[in-house]
Amino acid sequence: MSTLTVWKFQSAEGAETVETVLKSLQKQGLIKILDAAVVSWPADRAKPRTKQLINLVGAGALSGTFWGMLFGLIFLMPLLGAAIGAAAGALGGKLADVGIDDDFIAEVKEKVTPGTSALFLLTMNEVPDRIGDALPDGGAELLHSNLDTPSDARLREIFGEDAA
Numbered sequence: 001m002s003t004l005t006v007w008k009f010q011s012a013e014g015a016e017t018v019e020t021v022l023k024s025l026q027k028q029g030l031i032k033i034l035d036a037a038v039v040s041w042p043a044d045r046a047k048p049r050t051k052q053l054i055n056l057v058g059a060g061a062l063s064g065t066f067w068g069m070l071f072g073l074i075f076l077m078p079l080l081g082a083a084i085g086a087a088a089g090a091l092g093g094k095l096a097d098v099g100i101d102d103d104f105i106a107e108v109k110e111k112v113t114p115g116t117s118a119l120f121l122l123t124m125n126e127v128p129d130r131i132g133d134a135l136p137d138g139g140a141e142l143l144h145s146n147l148d149t150p151s152d153a154r155l156r157e158i159f160g161e162d163a164a
Contacts, residue, residue, distance in 0.1 A: 007119040007140040012042045015117035035122040043115035
């Protein structure tokens with residue numbers, strides 16, 4: 001079973017500083033990271049910066065298209081035109097089928113704001129406590145949405161990828 005977790009950090013740089021911790025956890029066999037992406041939102045910027053953590057990506061990773069659409073739905077939706085908005089709305093409906101629903105998007109949008117950052121992880125058979133215990137104290141708040149096996153397969157189908 002895949003798990004999508006979102007870890008919110010109280011600084012714009014916080015999420016980018018945990019890559020070493022995640023690599024260590026993966027090397028120890030404590031977690032299996034399928035994919036990861038970071039959102040950094042400096043306080044003086046109108047919108048966040050995003051990047052996929054390619055160095056952590058394993059077999060079963062999703063494409064940049066998935067992350068781009070997810071981040072677009074979360075952070076850029078009010079800026080999209082009507083035609084693009086309608087297409088994104090249709091995609092949003094498909095994502096809701098796999099556990100990434102309006103509540104998930106609204107919670108991330110509400111909590112990841114200028115001056116903060118977030119780490120988005122897609123892991124296999126992961127226990128969130130393992131990651132939380134390894135992160136710097138007081139530095140992260142967990143938001144997460146579990147993807148069961150059928151939901152994970154459906155997500156890959158939506159983005160035209162083979163299931164791992």
